Amino acid sequence: MRVLGYMSGTSLDGVDAAILETDGERIDAFGPATLLSFGAAERAAVIRATEDALRWDGIGARPASFAAAEAVILDTHVRAARAVLAEDGGAIDLIGFHGQTVLHRPERRLTVQLGDPAALASALGVPVVADMRQADLAAGGQGAPLVPIYHRALADRLALPRPIAFLNIGGVANLSWIGAGEGMAAFDTGPGNGMIDLLLQSRGAGRYDEDGRLGAAGRAHQAILDVYLRAPYFRQSGPKSLDRYDFTLAAVESLSLEDAAATLTAFAIEAIRCAADLLPAPPGEWIVCGGGVHNPTLMQLLGERVGTWRAADDCGLRGDFIEAEAMAYLAARSVRGLPLTFPATTGVPHPIPGGRIFHPQSAG
């Protein structure tokens, strides 16, 4: 099957779209991929829905801003599909649609991804698999992370020596540990770039710490790091998952911009170091993907504090599109009734399939 996968992550930067040829088990080929960045008004609508979701917290009527955000998500996903399909002119059989996470409360079996998969299916004339976290949560899993089974397929395709760890540093960072045989472990490690991004945005200093310049110019405050790292989350064994806003900037508010950026950069890495201590065995190598790999200050610290790492792009992968590819892979699994999540990845009692299919409706 030729499947288009989408991810619009917690960084709220836009929509990643990538095509994968797969049967949901093997990866046969990588098709074109593209990032469609949100325009300012689009981004504002999605941010508004995210802020409203935090206040709403799943209690009472859905905030009115969700509808506007869903319209933006539909429009940007349709445009991203057209852009990616124009690259090689090929058709697609299926779409894997994640939607925009605005709230994640696994302890209450609640996760909210905005989007209108039925409208997307009709707009593109292709069946869409969506709601990939719901069955897992309903069965008592964390509903995240979903990508580990795709990371395993990548490790198989590249014949990477086991155990190996895939580390995605997005707004939130998550890792998949792939052992020999069926062995897997996976969980969210802590904040990735999300808090650094929020710091800069809250101080009118841009959207993110470009090339890690502010983080490199500042000094990490150990006492503040200790406070952040005291949260029980970092010692709990997985499976476990986070909401992007589970940690706040309050502790770094009195610091200079540089010192705050350095402290939050160190926080992301120390959280990964805690995660490494929870793994069944040390991975031979860390394969790193997600936007954090473009931050040299963060990556230098990863090498110093955690271990040898390699950018996914240096292994022949597309580090910025692995999550979108994963959604394509999971959609293919979903239509075949194969499990998406596992006891070792989300804590679900047994491997379970997931996702809901939406077929295109003809207009009129």
Ligand SMILES: Nc1ncnc2c1ncn2[C@@H]1O[C@H](COP(=O)(O)OP(=O)(O)OP(=O)(O)O)[C@@H](O)[C@H]1O
């Ligand atoms: N050149 C760069 N310098 C520093 N940071 C960068 C650079 N390029 C990207 N980033 C970081 O990567 C982030 C985007 O990462 P990514 O697209 O992986 O996140 P996401 O997919 O939205 O998040 P999640 O995986 O949590 O859903 C940016 O917000 C920024 O913090």
Ligand SMILES: CC(=O)N[C@H]1[C@@H]2OC[C@@H](O2)[C@@H](O)[C@@H]1O[C@H](C)C(=O)O
């Ligand atoms: C609830 C939610 O959207 N979580 C995201 C987020 O972004 C990174 C990390 O936290 C991960 O757990 C997850 O995304 C990826 C795609 C996943 O489920 O594997």
